[in-house]
Amino acid sequence: MEKRNAILQLLFSQRRLETSDMARMLDMSEEEVQKEIDQLEKDHVIMGYSAMIDWTKTPFESVKAMIEVSTTPQRDRGFGRIARRIYSYPEVKDCYLVSGDYDLMVIVVSKNLQSVAQFVSEKIAPIDGVLSTRTHFILQNYKVNGVTFSVDESDDRETVVL
Amino acid sequence: MIGRHNETNGLPKDSANEPITRLSSRVNSIEPSGIRRFFDLANELKGEVLSLSIGEPDFVTPWRVREMGIYSLEQGYTHYTANQGLMALRNTISEYTEEKYNLTYDPKTEIVVTVGGSEALDDAIRALIDPGDEVIIPEPCFVSYKASVGLANAVSVPISLKKENQFKLTPEELEAAITPKTRLLILGFPNNPTGAIMDQSDIEALLPVLRKHPQISIVSDELYAQLTYGEARHFSIANVPDMQDRTVIVGGFSKAFAMTGWRIGYALAHKDIAQAINKIHQFVIMSAPTTAQYAAIEALRNCDSEVEKMVNEYNYRRRYIYRRLLEMGIECFEPLGAFYIFPDISRFGMDSNTFCERLLQEQKVAIIPGSAFGNCGEGHVRISYAAAFETIEAAMNRLENFISSL
Numbered sequence: 001m002e003k004r005n006a007i008l009q010l011l012f013s014q015r016r017l018e019t020s021d022m023a024r025m026l027d028m029s030e031e032e033v034q035k036e037i038d039q040l041e042k043d044h045v046i047m048g049y050s051a052m053i054d055w056t057k058t059p060f061e062s063v064k065a066m067i068e069v070s071t072t073p074q075r076d077r078g079f080g081r082i083a084r085r086i087y088s089y090p091e092v093k094d095c096y097l098v099s100g101d102y103d104l105m106v107i108v109v110s111k112n113l114q115s116v117a118q119f120v121s122e123k124i125a126p127i128d129g130v131l132s133t134r135t136h137f138i139l140q141n142y143k144v145n146g147v148t149f150s151v152d153e154s155d156d157r158e159t160v161v162l
Numbered sequence: 163m164i165g166r167h168n169e170t171n172g173l174p175k176d177s178a179n180e181p182i183t184r185l186s187s188r189v190n191s192i193e194p195s196g197i198r199r200f201f202d203l204a205n206e207l208k209g210e211v212l213s214l215s216i217g218e219p220d221f222v223t224p225w226r227v228r229e230m231g232i233y234s235l236e237q238g239y240t241h242y243t244a245n246q247g248l249m250a251l252r253n254t255i256s257e258y259t260e261e262k263y264n265l266t267y268d269p270k271t272e273i274v275v276t277v278g279g280s281e282a283l284d285d286a287i288r289a290l291i292d293p294g295d296e297v298i299i300p301e302p303c304f305v306s307y308k309a310s311v312g313l314a315n316a317v318s319v320p321i322s323l324k325k326e327n328q329f330k331l332t333p334e335e336l337e338a339a340i341t342p343k344t345r346l347l348i349l350g351f352p353n354n355p356t357g358a359i360m361d362q363s364d365i366e367a368l369l370p371v372l373r374k375h376p377q378i379s380i381v382s383d384e385l386y387a388q389l390t391y392g393e394a395r396h397f398s399i400a401n402v403p404d405m406q407d408r409t410v411i412v413g414g415f416s417k418a419f420a421m422t423g424w425r426i427g428y429a430l431a432h433k434d435i436a437q438a439i440n441k442i443h444q445f446v447i448m449s450a451p452t453t454a455q456y457a458a459i460e461a462l463r464n465c466d467s468e469v470e471k472m473v474n475e476y477n478y479r480r481r482y483i484y485r486r487l488l489e490m491g492i493e494c495f496e497p498l499g500a501f502y503i504f505p506d507i508s509r510f511g512m513d514s515n516t517f518c519e520r521l522l523q524e525q526k527v528a529i530i531p532g533s534a535f536g537n538c539g540e541g542h543v544r545i546s547y548a549a550a551f552e553t554i555e556a557a558m559n560r561l562e563n564f565i566s567s568l
Binding site: 021157 | 479551
């Protein structure tokens, strides 16, 4: 179990590691590591893999917005049905039920401001049970999933005798 | 009045050729550091060199600690503190030491906050020894011990620790080094450069010898105390009741809390010794930097999880390098503390200096020759894993290339 947690920590640590590297880092054999990973995937503990990308450094243009959605929950179905109608769109990258002044926090990525606005007004706002939406466009990524953006991480330690 | 430059024909005299003034024999007796020379070489190649040579954490000080330093400046805490250090910091050190190591020191009289562990070390040596006294220094070890002993006009008596003993000090080696002039033993565990640790049974083995020679004090350099891996735990000799009063613990923040640049550490000792240390400290230093002292309080109080994270990361790298070295066929003792590994390179038929110089020239990887840490370090090299994993991985690939080219 401890090894399993360590594997998850390493996979979650925002770096690219070969199975052989993980084996060395955890003092396991490569086969053992692969077996654990296979099992974690099978159990849907590991849901997928992705890279952290600073899209602003690529030619691809995209705009990200956080949308607060207030709804009226439906009898027997709670928020699930409305949420599903929203998150099924590929433009929706994240969708959370939250406590507080509104109900759903929806994160949408699209190619420009207009297309996001259009998506919200044409696809989300008209859904039955959606009372209101508030859209916040993301202006700058400072830190995403634990990764700090736009920092110089070069090793500038000076030499010192010790 | 003597100017800073002796003018000759209006030009400053070339100070490299002729000393401007007579220097003390004490300072002249200090040998230039072997590491320094090596770094100069590495600096010429800067940019393309992968460095596993630096003995300091690659992590930045935890944000909450930095933030506390900033806050203290905002509050205008810019004055001297008490010579011995802020009372609040001494209280915190006392609580931390009690909680983590089950050791009791009175914050009023037995704790001195210093400019890094290095100052505590030098103060302690000067407080305890007279000219001509002998100081036992198990080697390989941190480069400052010998220099500090020399500056106190005392005599270093090195013990060559052996790989087959996992670079631990044994009672036989200790006994053999003791003479009627022996006044001090310096223990540096977890060890720079070998990564060796001394656990409870290792320390207990030394006790009969030390009890037989009550005139010997001990300076225990415990800068890396928090950095041990697996089941292994550092054991302080001060945990032995009849040894505590004979021991000065040198502690610090640089390594475990990644606070090297703050220059903050401390000495823990019986009040008679602590007050003697404070005598030196108050005239040489006055008081440790105030901003660093406030930051240090936060480090001790609220950074356990940050330290644990760093220790985990060091452990991943440690195991990675150890395995890579074995896979390359390099004989290596498994280090259990600090952030160094000390492989044996003697089978490649060159001394450690040549090995490191060639590795630097041919593959642009900087590591430190073992001979820099004492004669018995010859045949070994020190690799620091206080560097990003990607750097370590690339450096290991280059080391592998280098070895297969031999």
